[in-house]
Amino acid sequence: MTPPLLVLERLKKVYTRGALVKRPTFTLEADLEFPESRIVGVLGPNGAGKTTLFEMITGSNAPTEGRVLVAGADIHRVKYKERDRLAIHYHQSYQVRSFSKRVPSALLARSPTPKPILHLFDEPQFNTQDGYIGFMLDFFRKLRAEGKLVFVCLHPTARYHLEILKEIGESFLLVHGGKAVPKASFSELVVDERARGYLGPDMTATAEALA
Numbered sequence: 695m696t697p698p699l700l701v702l703e704r705l706k707k708v709y710t711r712g713a714l715v716k717r718p719t720f721t722l723e724a725d726l727e728f729p730e731s732r733i734v735g736v737l738g739p740n741g742a743g744k745t746t747l748f749e750m751i752t753g754s755n756a757p758t759e760g761r762v763l764v765a766g767a768d769i770h771r772v773k774y775k776e777r778d779r780l781a782i783h784y785h786q787s788y789q790v791r792s793f794s795k796r797v798p799s800a801l802l803a804r805s806p807t808p809k810p811i812l813h814l815f816d817e818p819q820f821n822t823q824d825g826y827i828g829f830m831l832d833f834f835r836k837l838r839a840e841g842k843l844v845f846v847c848l849h850p851t852a853r854y855h856l857e858i859l860k861e862i863g864e865s866f867l868l869v870h871g872g873k874a875v876p877k878a879s880f881s882e883l884v885v886d887e888r889a890r891g892y893l894g895p896d897m898t899a900t901a902e903a904l905a
Contacts, residue, residue: 697766698729699811699843700751702874705760707746722746724874725760726867733838735863736847737883739892742869744847745785748814751845753777756794767806779805781812786819813837814845822854834862850893853900860904881905 702724710716722743728734738744749755751762753769754777762769764780772780774795815834820827837844846862848855859866859880866877870888877883884890884901893901 697763698727699731699765700726700728701761701763702726702751703761703763705750705762706758707743707750707755708758721872722869722874723872726874726876728843731838731841731843732864733834733844733846733862735859735866735880735883736845736869737850737859737866737889737892738847738869740849743872743874744869745816747869747874748783748785748816748845748847751812751814752781752783754783754794756796765807765811767803771803772805773799773802775799776805778810779807780810781814782810783814783816784818785816811841812843812845814847816847817849818846820854820858827854827858831858831862850897850901856897856901856904 705724707720707722708718709720711719720743724747736744746755750757751764751769753762753772753774756770767780769777769780818830820830834844834846845867846859848859850856850859863880866880866883868875868877868883868886868889870892875886875888877886880901884898884905890898
């Protein structure tokens with residue numbers, strides 16, 4: 695039986711402050727499963743933990759609790775230099791590769807896949823001229839057609855950002871209030887009061903018109 699492409703198994707990240715008494719300053723939790731190829735649109739306020747979530751998924755930020763299983767492999771137990779054979783994280787225009795090497799690489803497992811099956815785009819930059827947006831959307835769809843799981847995280851500041859999410863998103867993820875919450879459709883996302891509060895009145899009205 696083929697394992698799901700991605701499982702976030704009781705995943706939790708807690709940042710603390712204080713040398714003697716540790717006080718939590720930020721907590722993010724996710725318990726989700728993505729069984730097969732699709733394009734997932736990701737939304738959430740600045741500081742909500744979207745990038746932290748992507749870092750945990752790609753193995754560059756160790757969770758406080760839980761596991762990230764990519765094609766059945768715990769990515770945090772895979773050799774550091776081979777983790778991007780499972781999942782790759784692009785923050786705007788560059789690849790993120792920075793690991794806290796707590797365990798010697800010799801004690802870690804080899805990647806079960808030669809090429810990444812998860813592609814995470816963290817606020818990619820879209821040039822609105824010369825057909826660049828169409829090129830990027832075709833690229834996302836090409837990855838999806840190849841059986842990859844694609845996450846596209848945007849911070850909507852213009853109508854076309856919402857149009858992109860509406861056009862390519864097969865499902866959505868709202869990161870807000872310390873939780874990563876799945877949404878089955880753009881319409882379901884738009885009616886969530888947390889999403890509406892994040893978008894603000896003008897962008898919410900735009901999203902409603904698109905939905």
